[in-house]
Amino acid sequence: xxxxxxxxxxxxxxxxxxxxxxxxxxxxxxxxxxxxxxxxxxxxxxxxxxxxxxxxxxxxxxxxxxxxxxxxxxxxxxxxxxxxxxxxxxxxxxxxxxxxxxxxxxxxxxxxxxxxxxxxxxxxxxxxxxxxxxxxxxxxxxxxxxxxxxxxxxxxxxxxxxxxxxxxxxxxxxxxxxxxxxxxxxxxxxxxxxxxxxxxxxxxxxxxxxxxxxxxxxxxxxxxxxxxxxxxxxxxxxxxxxxxxxxxxxxxxxxxxxxxxxxxxxxxxxxxxxxxxxxxxxxxxxxx
Numbered sequence: 001x002x003x004x005x006x007x008x009x010x011x012x013x014x015x016x017x018x019x020x021x022x023x024x025x026x027x028x029x030x031x032x033x034x035x036x037x038x039x040x041x042x043x044x045x046x047x048x049x050x051x052x053x054x055x056x057x058x059x060x061x062x063x064x065x066x067x068x069x070x071x072x073x074x075x076x077x078x079x080x081x082x083x084x085x086x087x088x089x090x091x092x093x094x095x096x097x098x099x100x101x102x103x104x105x106x107x108x109x110x111x112x113x114x115x116x117x118x119x120x121x122x123x124x125x126x127x128x129x130x131x132x133x134x135x136x137x138x139x140x141x142x143x144x145x146x147x148x149x150x151x152x153x154x155x156x157x158x159x160x161x162x163x164x165x166x167x168x169x170x171x172x173x174x175x176x177x178x179x180x181x182x183x184x185x186x187x188x189x190x191x192x193x194x195x196x197x198x199x200x201x202x203x204x205x206x207x208x209x210x211x212x213x214x215x216x217x218x219x220x221x222x223x224x225x226x227x228x229x230x231x232x233x234x235x236x237x238x239x240x241x242x243x244x245x246x247x248x249x250x251x252x253x254x255x256x257x258x259x260x261x262x263x264x265x266x267x268x269x270x271x272x273x274x275x276x277x278x279x280x281x282x283x284x285x286x287x288x
Contacts, residue, residue, distance in 0.1 A: 021070040026053025031282030032097040036105030039208040044194030048185040052271035067203030082111035098278035114218035127238035141210035163192035178264035220249040232261035
């Protein structure tokens with residue numbers, strides 16, 4: 001990592017010279033929670049937790065994965081993404097932190113905890129997805145998914161300079177509760193900015209999808225820290241029942257199913273509880 005650690009939103013150099021776009025928010029000092037965003041998404045999801053984190057005395061870090069926003073495309077793996085996140089966290093002076101994965105980001109959060117057990121005090125998984133692997137190599141899958149994703153991007157038209165229209169097209173695709181929660185937290189300009197950043201290049205989404213639908217690099221048995229999982233009762237994309245077999249392989253997981261809650265709201269509508277839970281062991285370490 002070159003130069004000082006990021007202080008808000010900027011692009012930093014990773015140890016191998018690649019560029020990574022990051023956001024740091026919440027409190028100016030205090031324990032750090034590293035957020036692994038969903039797909040297609042970016043650091044913008046972490047921005048919705050800024051006020052909650054500041055109120056709890058917690059710092060938030062989110063690193064755009066390769067191919068999202070201004071992060072350089074790269075033949076990434078779950079392990080390489082995990083190592084990138086740890087490198088940025090350490091540039092902030094955090095030798096120990098909590099990790100939070102959202103949806104597709106959960107596979108990368110698991111990799112952070114498995115690869116860096118001495119640094120991860122707690123692991124949070126929101127709207128975990130563990131689909132069965134599909135056939136083919138990662139490269140095969142990237143190309144297989146490319147036409148469908150191009151159609152999705154074309155329908156959203158992220159190049160549209162009209163924030164209200166772009167945000168409306170995106171929000172119309174979400175469950176109503178998720179759309180309302182995101183709009184309340186980010187506003188139409190924030191939603192539009194997040195969509196543009198997530199869809200600036202297809203490579204971030206395509207790599208995410210291909211890796212999610214391949215055998216994961218790290219198994220749940222490799223995670224040694226406390227693990228907390230949150231699901232939404234009405235989340236058709238990530239029902240708790242679909243991941244029960246995977247979750248059972250964790251050591252003593254704490255599982256919460258939120259009544260009447262859909263996918264994105266499971267995190268965005270409940271930041272204080274999620275961050276308070278994950279930061280608790282770090283506050284103990286600091287003697288708070």
